[in-house]
Amino acid sequence: MDIEPDTKDWTWVLHEACPECGLAAGDVPPTEVAHRVQADLPRWSAVLERPDARERPAPGTWSPTEYACHVRDVHDLFAERMRLMLDQDAPRFANWDQDETAIADDYASQDAATVAAQLVEAGEGMVELLGAIPDDAWHRTGFRSDGSEFTVATLAQYYLHDIAHHLHDVRG
DSSP, X not given: OOOOOOOOOGGGGGTSOOTXXXXXXXXXXXXXXXXXXXXXXXXXHHHHTSTTTTSOSSTTSOOHHHHHHHHHHHHHHHHHHHHHHHHSSSOBOOOOOHHHHHHHTTGGGSOHHHHHHHHHHHHHHHHHHHHTOOGGGTTOEEEOTTSXXXXXXXXXXXXXXXXXXXXXXXXX
C-alpha cells in the first residue's frame, strides 16, 4: 500500500496542543527551540540504530528511516526559510511537497546510518542558526506558498512541532 499524502494544514499547532504528540508548540519560547532540537538529535540517532529502522510498521506508514529522511530535509528546508526571513523583507517560500520528495529521493531505500549522520548534521546546522538569531529579528515575517504568514518566532515553533511529532511517530 502506498503512503497517503498528508494534505493537512498543520498551522493550528501554533495555537493548541497536538493531540497526537502532546506538544503545544506555540507555548514553547522560540529561544528554547534550539535546545529542544539539540536534545532530540541523539534520540533520532538511537531510533536509526534499531535493526528494524527500515521496516514499515504498517503498509501505509513510513519506516523510521523514511521519517528520519523527512526530518533531515525539514531541518534543511526550515534553515533555508529562516535565512530568507532574516535576509529579506517578507519573503515568499516556494511550495514543498514532502510526499513528492519522499518518492523522488527514494526515502525507503536510504541507509539508516547514513541518514542518521545527515540528520544530525542538518539538525546541528539549524540549532546553530536558531542560536544566532538576533533579539530584534524574531518578529520578521515570511509567507508560505499557501499564504500562511509566519514570523521567525512562529516558524521556529512550527518547525519544532514537525521534529517532535515525527520523533513521537517513530518511538510510539
